[in-house]
Amino acid sequence: MLSMVLGAVVGICVYAISRTGGTYLFAITGGLAGVLVAVGLDAYRRAGRLTEVRVTVPQLSELTFVVNNDARQVAWQLFVESVTRVSVQRLEDDEGLLREALTSLHGLFATTRDILKVSRPSTHATGGLTVEYLAVNFLNLELRPLLTKWHPRLRTFELAHPDRPESEWAQAEECRADLRDVQAHARDYVLAFARLAGVRDAEAMTDATDLQQRSVRLPGQAPS
Template sequence: MRPKRLNVKITIPFVGEISGEWEPDDTERRAAWELYVELVTRVSVVPLPPGEGSAREALSSMYSLFGTVRELLKRYGPDVAPPGDRDEVSLGALAVTVLNNAVRPVLTRWHPRLTVRESARPAGRSAVEHENSWEEIDALRADLESLRRVLVELAQVLGAVAGAADLIRVSESVPRQHPADDGAHRAAGR
């Protein structure tokens, strides 16, 4: 069921919130679906537990959202960013505001610092091991978690506009098992 009008509220740490009413048309619904799929299939909306995964991969995934949103906005044109009152929200306004006020500051802060750290990796040490031994890794992961929450809020709004199931909650409800913990996968060579 696709809502005719939504009340939207997305909180961005240290900035405030984006809020207002959104009355999406079919073009915005299609664009919302595309961006929703991009968000729910990325590491950027999945928790990154300490010692697991790669902060570099998370940063790279978030960086790629700029290209994704740019292409989406160009493809759908001004229909996804119509002029309106201050209390009205559009897909274009939400996406650009989240990118510029939530994603960009995290990337600006951490991308150069992590690059410096990576350049000091000694031979024979894995990139992930080197990353996880960094004295700033906990602060980086905390910022990634804050950003993840913003992106989850955005994804939930987009999913509602598109009339889709909450694919984030569906995937979170499936118990995760590390492949190395599953003897059947190891035995099968997967």
């Protein structure tokens, strides 16, 4: 109903303008153009508006970041890619495979880099850091050292002993210990991405165990 009314009003305005000539026509046209420009500029300012966000991440302490809508979208993509992988889910000694975990982290490294490559650089703001800064540190301080150290070592064992389970690998326990440390740090980075993106209930989304233990009704799910 509202759309019909608005359509009728627009139609009457267009007809009235078309019947107007001379100076009045130019004045009305100029006024409408000014309104459209003002609306466009306001939308642009809203999209580019910078917001300060304070987050705490391992090895970096508490930092102040500045984000706009573009940066929030990048942070959201990084959060989704991270939270859906083994990177933030603790792998106990009797659970899962190290090969699967390292492969997942390697994929996360590549995906994070690809997201940054296709995204526009954040708007520069004095005194604030950007989502790219956080993502690059996540790659270089957490993922890269783990993958560089353990990926080739596990591969060497697999090639030398193709019929033996990785549980017989002499360095399996040490590798799992390092993996747990990185997963703990990665969780803080993932929550930082969520904070920059403005995600609500990020901790519940990140902690799969907590999600299973609590009676959380997902969107569209009927009450139990």
